[in-house]
Amino acid sequence: MSSDRSPRSYIVQSVDKAARLLHALAAEDVEHLGVTELAGRLGFSKNQVFRLLKTLERRGLVEQDPQTERYHLGTTVLFLAGHVQRGMGLVRAAAPILDRLALETGETIHLVARRGLEGVMVDFRESPQPVRLTARLGGHYPLHAGACPVAILAALPPDWQQKVIDDLPMLPRYTERTVADPVRLxxxxxxxxxxxxxxxxxxxxxxGRAVGAAILDRAGWPVGAVSVAGPSSRLTQERLHQYGQKVHAAAAEIGARLSLVVGRIEQEATL
Known part of the structure; x- marks a missing residue:
């Protein structure tokens, strides 16, 4: 039986608005937001924002600072994120290798998963050194810049690479050194x-500098990448290439472990 209903007709507007509010609170440029600020960012009425916040607060998805009366994401988000991580074969497969790389290099280690033509930060090990590169769990990154994203891009088929190259004029320039020319990419x-x-x-x-390598699945497709990242003062060009050998080997090891983890999950699903 066919249906003429469009996908949009299945959207629950109140849930969609609540999700937009959570995304607003997760923006990189904010830590806390008030009702008026959220209403301005989202184009909602202040009454709508207040009611959404109180509903989300009841479930621990947002919390209110009692002193400023502004809101931030709640600890329930961490609980849910933990479930997402534990359910990801890539995170499970990579965990011991990330630990080892962090100990061997003393720098920040990133694990990025591919989602279409984006990379998503799914795990990391932050350097214990006072000057270090940090990571934002769940951050989304286009594939034209950064060690992990470009490593993934290089492992994709040519037609997928071309899509990124075609979109290059619309992709963000983070610094003066971000590649903006198709030939250079x-x-x-x-x-x-x-x-x-x-x-x-x-x-x-x-x-900051970094070196990354793509993680391939059993079919040879890039499912993600792993990188070592740190301040330019420590990661000289010579050291980058030294770590390049390490991350290349680490990516291959994660890929092999991922095949075992996925195979085990598939086996458990049939029991």
Whole structure:
């Protein structure tokens, strides 16, 4: 039996608005927002925002600072995120390798999963050093800049790469070194394919460098990437290439472990 209803007709507007509010509170440029600020960002009435906040607060998804009366994401979000992580084969497979890389390098380690033509930060190990690169769990990144995203891009088929190249004029320029020229991006892809790892030289963080390698599944598709990231003062070009060998080996090991984890999950599902 066919249905003439469009996908939009199944959307529950109040739930959609609540989800937009949560995304607003998760924006990189804010820590806390008040009712008036949220209403302005979302285009909702203050009454709508207040009612949504009180509903979400009841479930622990948002919390109110008693002193400022402004709102931020609640601890229930962490609980839910933990379930997402535990259910991801990639995070499970990578965990011991991330721990080892963090100990060996003393730098921040990123694990990024591919979602279409974006990378999503799904796990990390932050450097214990006072000057370090940080990570934002759940952050979304286009594939034209950064060690992990470009490593993923270089492992995709040419027609997928072309989609990113075509979109390049619309993609963000994080620093003066962010690639904005299609020819340079193609050269970067070729360099990654030749080296086996991607070099990020202040193209995302003005004072940061990183080196990353793509993680491939059993079919050879990039499911994500792993990287070592740190301040430019410590990650010299020589050290980047040294770590490049480590992340290349780590990515291969994660890919092998991922095949085992996925295979085990598939086996458990049939029991």
């Amino acid at each position: 193609r050269e970067a892809i070729e360099q990654v394919q030749a080296l086996g790892y991607s070099l990020s030289d202040e193209d995302v963080d003005a004072d």
